[in-house]
Amino acid sequence: MVLVDLPVVEEHDRKAATAFRQFLLDEGFEMAQFSVYMRLCSGKENAEKYYRHIEMHLPPGGKVHIITLTDKQFENIVRFQNNIQEPRKKKSRPVMPVLGFRPFFWLFSRAKIRFINILARN
Incomplete structure (x- = not known):
């Protein structure tokens, strides 16, 4: 899961x-909210590949946070859509659908939750 807080005051910042x-989006992330992007990865090594890609493409200002969730942690997320709680799935491996809308996608690895705070270079 990638959380972004980027400056948009000046035109060059917005661009x-x-x-x-x-x-x-081009890297396969789905927008859960305007500043929250999620993607399914097949393992720790695959997730670390995306860490490196993101670090190479950081904008010149702002903050970018990367949170990694395990299957179990993702399974425990409680979700609401249109004020209705979505049913929780029991002991099923998360699967990203090929077509259709799904409100949450995720970036996970088998490691413990990892929180990386990358401050973009000024």
């Missing part, structure tokens, strides 16, 4: 923020 968000 950089838009380019970074488009980069995340």
Whole structure:
């Protein structure tokens, strides 16, 4: 899961923020909210590949956080859509659908939850 807090006051900041968000979409991330992007990874090594890609494409200002969730941690997320709680799935491996809308996608590894706070270079 990638959380972004990017400056958008100046025109060049807005362009950089838009380019970074488009980069995340091009890399296969889905937008859960405007500043939250999620992607399924097949393991720790695959997730670390995306850490490196994101670090290479950081915009010149703002903050980017990467949170990694395990299967079990994702399974325990409680979700609401249109004020209705979505049913929790029991002991099923999360699967990303090929077509259709799903409100949450995720980036996970088998390691413990990892929180990386990357401050973009000024």
